[in-house]
Structures are given as C-alpha cells and as structure tokens.
Amino acid sequence: MSQYTRILSRRASRRTVARGSLGFAAGLALTGRIAPGVAAQDPASVSVALDWYPNANHAGLYLAQDRGYFEDAGLDVEIYTPADPAAALQTVGAGRDTFGISYHSEILFAREQGVPVVSVAALVQHPLNCLMMLEESDIERPADLAGKTVGTAGLPSDDAYLQTMLETDGARIDDVEVVNVGFDLLPAVLSGRVDAVMGTYWTHETILAEQQGTPVRYLRVEEWGVPDYYELILTAGETTIAEHGDTISVFLGAMQRGYNDAIADPDAALQVLLAASPDLDEAVEREGLGLLIPVWTSDGEVEFGTQTAGRWDAFGAWMKEQGLLGEDVDIAAAWNGELLPTASATPAATPEGS
Secondary structure: OOHHHHHHHHHHHHOOOOOOOOOOOOOOOOOOOOOOOOOOOOOEEEEEEOOOOOOHHHHHHHHHHHOOHHHHOOEEEEEEOOOOHHHHHHHHHOOOOOEEEEEHHHHHHHHHOOOOEEEEEEOOOOOOEEEEEEOOOOOOOHHHHOOOEEEEOOOHHHHHHHHHHHHHOOOOHHHOEEEEOOOOHHHHHHOOOOOEEEEEEOOOHHHHHHHOOOOEEEEEHHHOOOOOOOOEEEEEEHHHHHHOHHHHHHHHHHHHHHHHHHHHOHHHHHHHHHHHOOOOOHHHHHHHHHHHHHHHOOOOOOOOEOOOHHHHHHHHHHHHHOOOOOOOOOOHHHEOOOOOOOOOOOOOOOOOOO
16 A cells, blocks of 8 residues: 555544545546636636545635635635545546645655646645643653654654654654554553554644543644644646636635634634534634634734745655655645735734633
8 A cells, every 4th residue: 555545544534534446547537617717607616625524724715605705706616525535636636626625745645646736725834743642741852752652553654753753852763662553543642552642633632632631742743853844735636727727816815815814703714614514513623723723824924825845845855855755756846836816914823812
C-alpha cells in the first residue's frame, strides 16, 4: 500500500467513514459540474467535496452559502460529504467535482501518483497534528520521551514527524519505543497504554479528552523542527483551472468573505454550521472554532487562503529528505496562488477565550 493510500485511509478511518477505491483513471473525461461561465444567465454549478462531515473548519463555507455570497457571485454551490472522502482528490482531478478539501502532504502524494490536482487556497495556515500526552505527564519536550512509549497509526509520516522533533531536541528515534496502535490514538494515551501519541489534532482530540475527564497537553510539530505547513487546503483539477479560472476566482472571493465573517462573528458561523449538520456536538464545535480561527489567518497576519512558495518548498524538501516523497515531484506545480483575490482587509483572529 502506498504512503498516499495509507494516509487517505487513516483520514477516512479517523472520521469513521467507509474506505473506497483510490484508483484514478488518467483518461477519464472532464465531466465536472462547472457551467461555462459566471457571466451566463444561469448560475455556474460548483461542487465542493468535504474531507469529513461538516465541522468547525468548514464554518466559513456554510456561512458564505447562508449569506448568499456564492449566489451573489453567480454560483450555485453544492457542499457535500462524499461517501468516501478519501477519494475526493480523484474526483477533483477527474473534473467530477469542482473543488475538494484535502491536506498539504496528501496533494503531494497524489501528484506523485499522477493525479492532476492543485491547491488553490490554504484553509488552515499551520499544522494541527501534534504529539499529545496526559496533562499529568512529566513530558515537557521531545527529549523527555527517552525511555518512554509513543503510539502512532503506523504511518511513515508520523515516524518522520516524531524523529524530526526528537532530533531537534537532541534525542534520537532509537531512544523511544514506537508502538503501532492503529487508529485508536486517543484511547491509547488516555488509558495509559502509551505515554504519548503522534497523529492527533490539538483542535479536536484535546477537546474530546477534556470531555472525558482526562485533560491532555500537546507539543505542536512545527515548533520542534517540522517545517510549517498548511493542514487543510482547497484543491481543484488542472483542467478545471485551465478552463474555468474566472469561476474559481469568484468562488474563492465569496469563500473569503464567508471565513472573514466567521472570524468576526463565530457565534453566527456556529449556528449556521449546526443548522447544516444538526448531529454535531455544539460544545465541541464551539471550542474547536475558537482554536481554529487564529490559524485560519495566522492571527490576522495573512489574508484567508494565502499560500507562499517558501512554505510549499520547505515542506516539500523536508518530505523528500525524509524519504516520504520522490525527488522528481514538482512542488511548484502542486499549488496556485494567483487565483485567490486580494481581500480589502483580514480581521484579526480574536475568538472568545483566546
């Protein structure tokens, strides 16, 4: 099983959705839902395949839809969770979906396998992945893991994150016992089966642990040697970009408005999100939204959706150094920052309780 397929499978398993075929037919005709152009009388139909069920990270999309920003831009937008979110990059690359939400590393793995997808906007400016331990633990820094047990899902990327963090702090991966706990990362650390886990999100599992009465702490990967990267990205297919660049730009502009509104009024964003997905746990999503809002724009330092060559090049080079990615993968071809409109202002991320 390839690194790409294994990571997609983990994403799907963490979100309790069914796995599906990850095969990609390179010759599949473009049959996307985009209409010829936004200037036409009828709105252009656009589909957005989510990476998971609707949650706090999608709040800006739903707020943009609720407030009519897509409609004002001449777009008829369908936001949906695929039966198999793990296959979203294939449907986007084939043109059967206009956009799909995915992950920085996964788009590089996909391109290595010939899937023609491109990142057109960064939804989360920094990693959400972390090294997590119990609050009562004596682990304060990576070097404190020496002689301890770390649980992972068995992915090479998790080992690479852990190794980089340890080496940055003067330790070695051989100093630690790494245990494959599958996808039961949170139960493994809460039960004491392992001393820490690599692969949980500091914006989600931390909240769940608190709810279960066992508080946790975490170390963020980018603060211990792993190059900063974009956790979530919005992707489009190469053919869609070539033929419908104007439609993509107007969509991104409306999406920016939605996320900027969510930053300014998280309560309104939460209510729209809950209306779209009534089964969500309001307390979890409220707290998660508070944690996520700052990383949508780096505390207001960049406009929502921003991507830079420096970020892509540094993370791509690290992946190649770690043996996660082939040397021939063209990092520059994996992203496009020219389609994102320049917003007039990006509100500072000051959610309640931050």
